[in-house]
Amino acid sequence: MRSDRAPLWLRIAAGGGLLFLHLPILLIFVYAFTTEERTYQWPPPGLTLHWFGAAWNRPDIWAALGLSVKVASISTVIALVLGTLCAAAVSRSRFFGREVISLLVILPIALPGIITGISLRSAFSLAEIPFSFWTIVLGHATFCVVVVYNNAVARFRRVSGNLVEASMDLGANAFQTFRFVILPNIATALLAGGMLAFALSFDEVIVTTFTAGQQQTLPIWMLEELVRPRQRPVTNVVAMVVVIVTFLPILGAYYLTRGTDTVAGSGK
């Protein structure tokens, strides 16, 4: 007979583990409303909405947010193109160098971010490339490819065999097959991959510090605030907004890929 109820110690340890993962993030939500300005005092002496207005009126936050959104959008588009091509090639056939390609895709995320960062920094220094918007995008797109790739490759495998043959058998050439069979079947995987790539880029700080120079993305703005706090409650508000903004694409990606062979997020 099989017991489907976990022992008590296991339920406590697993539940406790989940709480450990979530409570700190929830705490941010309380701090965004505190009236205390200079310290991290708990419990908050009072609650206020004042800091939301203060954050709203900060042009530096808006500038950083704008840069982050621009970088994440363009990096996501590049990653979508490269990741899809790569997944299509790898799932299509076995070829010489296939393992090398899949390793190459995973490497930027498998090695610590600081390696990617200092590598790009070294290369820019050697090639005398000045920091710009595009140096940030270059780094972000590179490590976002793997997220799209991971989401697309399993789906491609399912489509690439029989369905493609069936479509060609029924008279469709390669382009028609792509448009009417492959694309509709991989669309949700690509959308999920794109959302996750956006979330990854939007939040990235480790590589970005090496490729941004004096530019400030939102995570770099936050890092500055953490190292040299200026207006702590405003940082609390921004942190809370960032949590909410990054949760949306992750939930979206989850619902898009639910019930399929791979569920989104396995590639961070």
Place this chain on the structure above:
Amino acid sequence: MTAAGRISDILWRNPRLLLVLLITPPALWLGIIYLGALFALLAQSFFSIDEFSGLIRYEWTLKTYGDLLRPANFDIIRRTVVMAALVTVASAIIAFPIAYFAARYARGRWKAVFYLGIMLPLWSSYLVKVYSWKLILAKEGILSWAFETLHLTWLLEGYLAIPLVGGNSLSVSPTGTFIVFVYVWLPFMILPIQAALERVPASMVEAAGDLGATPAQTFRTVLLPLALPGVIAGSIFTFSLTLGDYIIPQIIGTSARFIGLAVYQYQGTAGNIPLAAAFAIVPIVIMGLYLWWAKRQGAFDAL
């Protein structure tokens, strides 16, 4: 015959051509930008800095690697590796019950709860996660408050008085750094263990019980060996991520430096890219050795 039809015919007759067309853009991008950058890193580590002018001398030398072995720098490496090892062990211990529960007992609704419960912290903002611990560990923060409410302040103060692990408050102690590392990398440990455990059929655990093993024996002789590849896969993440991080020790902890922080500071204010590059090679070498060992243990089947 349309142009698309003609091109399609050509691709059908030459399947290799299609493959080349597909693979070239990503291969070029990753090959030039990423591998190129890695080679640039390697090259930089063989250059050195002129101590008087502060400019990089583009001549091949091993001098920069020699600098790595200076006691101060060697201390940094040792401190980082010890921290990475401790973080890995702690993550594995905390992750195992979560992964085991999610893999074996969570069904239906709870499966989704556990999935999102692990995935959301994994994907939520790294900086916000670090920041939340600055709030928790602060002297006037929630943890001190909790100890005070429970009349246990003496315990916290006693712990903070211990050299090596303590400090002025938790947020400026090595213990604080350790806790935050464990917190931030924990999901990376849970997922591979869960994947490994999901492949263990429930009947196998029952068979062990049927053959007379106590739950503890079943755990030691059946579950743990089968989950080990997952643990090793997870440890690759926690170890590698700890080796390379430079933000957590900067925000939570003493001023003692870790490899990541050293890389960051040498390339930044000091402008010593060669030494930063040489420092960055260290985690690559350590991870290379670790991966080689892990591959022999069969850890990659669980990825």
Place this chain on the structure above:
Amino acid sequence: MSIAVSFQGVARHFGAVRAVDGVDIDIAEGEFFAMLGPSGSGKTTCLRLIAGFEQPTAGSIRLFGAEVRDLPPYRRAVNTVFQDYALFPHLNVRDNVAYGLMIAGQPRAARHRAAEEALEMVALPGYGARKPSELSGGQRQRVALARALVNKPRVLLLDEPLGALDLKLREAMQDELKSLQRRLGITFVFVTHDQGEALSMADRVAVFNEGRIVQVGAPEDIYYRPEVPFVADFVGSSNILPPALTGLPRIAAIRPEAVRLAGTGLRATVTAASFLGAATRITLDAGGTRLTALLPRGAARPEVGAAVHLDWDAADLHQMAGGA
């Protein structure tokens, strides 16, 4: 009658593996042709060569007299019913069936009408709005058939189309496919590893082994007059008798149901007996050669270990070309 499909010296090698190794076939127009063989014998690869999913390493493939070596699948007047049906999961049944007509540029109304007619033909009227995932295995199989037939192909290729169905459904579909083929007059090329299916449906059967065709002929020929031991053994379960037992110059095959227990004849010992319902199967040993006999209902059933005599009509004993 013209030749629909013609193979001349066709080979398909995958590296060192010779999946198809020198096959010659001529399939007549309007014929129901079965390719029978164990898995890995090359029959499916031959089908894929006709469809255009594989290209031959050597030899020539002609469809209605025209060489098709350089024609991609979408330029061949053949359609395929896939083993796992390969229905498009993102399209409903109607759009699945109308897919070929949509690609061919037929207007929406016309192709929907044609799809509905095709669905009626396979006894699934009104199923157009459903998704393939909402259908049973048998229904999917019919949709796959309708999707291929709606294009009015000159040759229909069927790759183990009944393999995934349960026994009852399979028998019903066999009859249906057969009558459909008669009605439409389309050439059917049918791949299967099930000898019963091949024998009951096909006009002619080609038996494959190790990339080659070992025998082609009408079902009766294949069953009663196997030319090589492989066919005798694979199709049905023939007893293969060495010359010493029969007095013939070469080895010979005989069907279990043709073996009788008699008062005189070949001496053998009963080693096992099992009741099959319609008949009883007994296993025998005759001087080291293992034989089976199928006894009709009502025949006397010998004890295991009993010594018996075996007899048969000379016409049922068939000499083969190959060696032992």
